[in-house]
Amino acid sequence: MNKPAPALVEIRGLHFSRNGRPIFRGVDLDIRRGQVTAIMGPSGSGKTTLLKLIGAQLTPDAGTISFDGEDVHRLRRRELYRLRKRMGMLFQSGALLTDLSVYDNVAFPLREHTRLPDRLIRHLVLTRLHAVGLRGARELMPAELSGGMARRVALARALVLDPMMIMYDEPFTGQDPISMGVLVKLIHTINDALGLCSVVVSHDVRETLSIADYVYIISDGEVVGQGTPDELEDAGSPWVEQFVNARADGPVPFQYPAADYALDLFGQLPDGGPDTGPGAGSGRRPGEGVER
């Protein structure tokens, strides 16, 4: 059996809560060098939060996250910025700077961090834009791009500093089938060709499993399943089974916690009962998570 690749990111005993609600309760996971690691889970399970914790945009309540041997939450600001130059992140919204053109957005990290001549910057930018199929869109402004195009520009920007790792937050959402296929292939090709480490957070089960070397499934603040895509298919875990096969019934509830449906629709509970207002009995604050 092959020895597993060394971990670039090691997460140990991660606890994190927001507004008193626990998001992670003792998560341990490794993101290995040279691999595409997928993090999957139902909505609200904290997948994007995990990426922000790895990038030290959020601080955990307990536990450690180390990147290339350095605890990201113990670094000083200057050291953290040095480390972030080796991480690329593709935000769900693209996070392009709206006052800069596509070309300038991709050139932005180079202009901020290097003193390369314009000619070389142009070369680097155009090769990245060509890789994501948008070399011809270099003059457009972000407002003129579709959501999918914006994400591809953001991918070109994330690649331009040649990072060790790229974190993709929902890269396939809003892509048309052609772009989706190209993007799936692109993530895989970039990872292999550049020897990167990729972390893909996604809901798109089939696309993600097709490129992932290793998968973690997170639910209810814990890792409920992990393994290669083949191992997951055979794991027999009800969590994994439900998620991978997109089943409505299973350990992950579709409904947000709420009072009894019939009582909610047709009547009140007896005096002193929990059904006395919006969100009552659901463990949420009034108005939170309620359709308006």
Add this chain to the structure above:
Amino acid sequence: MSSQHLGDALARLGRSGIEGCERLGRGGLFLLRTLAGLPALLPRPGLLLQQIHAVGVLTLSIVAVAGLFVGMVLALQGYYTLVDFGAEESLGVVVSLTLVRELGPVVTALLFAGRAGSALTAEIGLMKATEQLAGLEMMAVDPYQRVFAPRFLAGFIALPLLAAMFSAIGVYGGYLVGVSLLGVDDGAYWSQMQASVDFADDIMNGVVKSVVFGFVVSWIAIFEGCDCVPTSEGVARATTRTVVHASLYVLGLDFVLTALMFGN
């Protein structure tokens, strides 16, 4: 039951007090980090010039129009009061002192809060809501150096210059109405102004006021944008807060500064 309500009211009051102190602390830390980011602008003056254009040059037209009308109104009001005492030749003094000491810095700061301050808050709030600030952080670019410091310094520089323009155009507006329309003597308008307006006591005190207002309005506008809830409603609330808070701070500080500068 009433003691319960009293307890709740006290708890709410206490909570709002704690939140106010917390916010003040956040604002103070934000200001310190922004000021610490200013040296990073030295090798990149282009960033500052771009922002001076956005907050200063683009505000110039409304400041000029407002200054002209305020000067014209001052001349009208001043003339009808002074003429009863046969002192209409002092119109230049009345118009210039009112503009230089008070209305120039104050009205310019209010216009600046409404035009440039709200734009700064909305811009930064939207950058936060669309994850542009988080994106900068992840690209190892410090938003305090790249986004907040140039905008803060631009506001700080632009407001005193705009206030000077407001006063100058206001004095000319007063001239148009007083001399050209109402027949005040041309020479008296300018010479009395020249004789009575003191550079150190009047003009410099007005400059100090506009510098203080520039500092406060820029700080409030940028902090509100950075501290907003990153939703469309949050950005709208922050923009409103900028205009309201900045205006109230300008008026309150104007009283304090006037008392310190011109009080005996």
